[in-house]
Amino acid sequence: MLTRAAALEEIAGKRFEVVVIGGGIVGAGVALDAASRGYSVALLERDDYAVGTSSRSSKMIHGGLRYLQNFDLGLVREALLERQLMVQLAPHLVYPTPFLVPSFAEERRDRKLGLGLNMYDVMATTRVGRSRREMRSSKQEDEDFYWSPDRHRTIDRDELLELVPALEPRDPTDAYLFYDCQTDDVRLVLTILGEAARFGAVSLNGAEVTEVLTPGGRAAGVAFVESESGERFEVEAENVINATGVWADRIRPEVVEEEDMPRISPSRGTHLLVDRDDLSTGSAACIVPAGESRHIFALPWYGRTLVGTTDNDYEGDIDRPEPGAEDTEYLLDAVNAFFGIELSDSDLVGAYAGVRPLIATGDPRKSVDISRKAELYETSSGMLTITGGKLTTWRRMAKQTVDRLVEREGREAPCHTAEIPLGMEARAGDLEAPDGVGEDSVSQLAFRYGHASRAVLDLARSDPELARPIVPGRPDLLAEVAIAARLEQARSVADVLLRRTRLGLLAAPQLRDADAVRPVAEVLGDELGWSRRQVKREAEAWPGRSPVAG
Numbered sequence: 001m002l003t004r005a006a007a008l009e010e011i012a013g014k015r016f017e018v019v020v021i022g023g024g025i026v027g028a029g030v031a032l033d034a035a036s037r038g039y040s041v042a043l044l045e046r047d048d049y050a051v052g053t054s055s056r057s058s059k060m061i062h063g064g065l066r067y068l069q070n071f072d073l074g075l076v077r078e079a080l081l082e083r084q085l086m087v088q089l090a091p092h093l094v095y096p097t098p099f100l101v102p103s104f105a106e107e108r109r110d111r112k113l114g115l116g117l118n119m120y121d122v123m124a125t126t127r128v129g130r131s132r133r134e135m136r137s138s139k140q141e142d143e144d145f146y147w148s149p150d151r152h153r154t155i156d157r158d159e160l161l162e163l164v165p166a167l168e169p170r171d172p173t174d175a176y177l178f179y180d181c182q183t184d185d186v187r188l189v190l191t192i193l194g195e196a197a198r199f200g201a202v203s204l205n206g207a208e209v210t211e212v213l214t215p216g217g218r219a220a221g222v223a224f225v226e227s228e229s230g231e232r233f234e235v236e237a238e239n240v241i242n243a244t245g246v247w248a249d250r251i252r253p254e255v256v257e258e259e260d261m262p263r264i265s266p267s268r269g270t271h272l273l274v275d276r277d278d279l280s281t282g283s284a285a286c287i288v289p290a291g292e293s294r295h296i297f298a299l300p301w302y303g304r305t306l307v308g309t310t311d312n313d314y315e316g317d318i319d320r321p322e323p324g325a326e327d328t329e330y331l332l333d334a335v336n337a338f339f340g341i342e343l344s345d346s347d348l349v350g351a352y353a354g355v356r357p358l359i360a361t362g363d364p365r366k367s368v369d370i371s372r373k374a375e376l377y378e379t380s381s382g383m384l385t386i387t388g389g390k391l392t393t394w395r396r397m398a399k400q401t402v403d404r405l406v407e408r409e410g411r412e413a414p415c416h417t418a419e420i421p422l423g424m425e426a427r428a429g430d431l432e433a434p435d436g437v438g439e440d441s442v443s444q445l446a447f448r449y450g451h452a453s454r455a456v457l458d459l460a461r462s463d464p465e466l467a468r469p470i471v472p473g474r475p476d477l478l479a480e481v482a483i484a485a486r487l488e489q490a491r492s493v494a495d496v497l498l499r500r501t502r503l504g505l506l507a508a509p510q511l512r513d514a515d516a517v518r519p520v521a522e523v524l525g526d527e528l529g530w531s532r533r534q535v536k537r538e539a540e541a542w543p544g545r546s547p548v549a550g
């Protein structure tokens, strides 16, 4: 990505074919799709990339087994195919995880779930809905061309306990085992933005769109305020795309018919992070019953156990959703009962909440039952709004949007994103670690950056100070802070701790005060030319921005 200064220079007062508002997964996807079809593209993000819902998801690239219950078959099928594609396009960043649904002596194995898993297996194959001829003419007849998970199966007590020893006290009988995928949601957004930049898209964070310019009634650009200078700039664009997720109904051209805009009905989801010494599910995920036929999960993520999520209609502040006390209690009660443990608030190493951009359809059902389907809206001014959907389906949402641009312009420009690799894979074993950098750091870098991790390692090699961990005992390196400022437009301690590394979620108790984050502020200060006083101010601003209270 360009530096902020260079990006501002490229965007302010200039003209593009497409301007995208919003730097979450959907905005990033639209930028990549449009740029790779030959459009000139500018993307404007109000705060930081992925600061909204795209950093607050459950980090699963999945079909969504639970949507089968609602017979949302199209959505599940679409998401499963995207899941397959993401493993192919970003093998370093999207990986399969075994999911377990254990049974206990007192209860029977859930046959309905078995049927659902059969459907999940069938829907995950590339063959469904394709004729033999189509299969033959596809790139490779052999399905192995695509990553495909093993079918679900039943495992016995011994295999289950080998995977999750923590279940031993509950004396389980057996379990269903099936596969879904996990990722780091923010790194996926940054990787997509990096690819978009390779195709010429220019992205700028700290750029809040305040107005859609509609001379003659047509959306023909936007005005934005640059956060550091407070200055207002305009950018002309033939096409304006609103990809602002839960904020989508706030971006309005001057004249607009109500039905041409989505009405967002936000739903909050809370997640907790727990030390693996307190709760471990090994390298598998467990589906945990949580009352009233609801389920939550406990899964491994960056060496912690991630527990989530809730799904409740939300009327609070969507700019800074916080984990609700009731939600936290609900999640803790469910895992405590399931694993026979006694975790409390004080055991948490992190917590966060996100708000789903669900589209209100006048449907009186609860948010858990409302479809995650994406919707594309077009106002009479020509502005397109794309919202709803899921992290998993970002590519389809981007394609749907850019297909509409292409169609209304009568261009010949097919979508290429199914073939564009997202970053470049690197194997940890091929990366050379400088002195003092351990294997855990190297494999985490390979996961997070793929081939680009060499830039982090080179920096750590050239400056041993930067080879130190950001938080003692965690694999994230100070060199990553410098790279975040140089290549990823990070501008604050919060950007680095929450959205370049994920330490603000994974090691919150060790990062409670300004002293603990001073090394981060100092490295950022060196990169961004801060004075000593600004370094101090930035370090002191962090505790108030941490998502974990207290």
Ligand SMILES: Cc1cc2nc3c(=O)[nH]c(=O)nc-3n(C[C@H](O)[C@H](O)[C@H](O)COP(=O)(O)OP(=O)(O)OC[C@H]3O[C@@H](n4cnc5c(N)ncnc54)[C@H](O)[C@@H]3O)c2cc1C
Pocket: 021, 022, 023, 024, 025, 026, 027, 044, 045, 046, 047, 048, 049, 050, 051, 052, 053, 054, 055, 056, 057, 058, 059, 060, 061, 062, 207, 208, 209, 210, 243, 244, 245, 246, 247, 251, 267, 268, 269, 270, 309, 353, 354, 355, 356, 357, 387, 388, 389, 390, 391, 392, 393
């Ligand atoms: C609790 C929870 C768990 C989830 N888990 C999963 C999961 O495991 N798997 C899955 O597939 N999906 C999951 N989802 C859904 C998924 O996270 C979202 O669908 C997706 O992240 C939405 O992306 P987006 O780009 O539309 O919105 P966002 O990520 O919110 O991006 C919108 C961006 O627009 C910016 N913006 C707003 N106003 C302006 C403006 N005026 N000018 C410039 N920029 C602006 C915001 O700052 C923000 O960065 C989950 C959602 C939640 C809430």
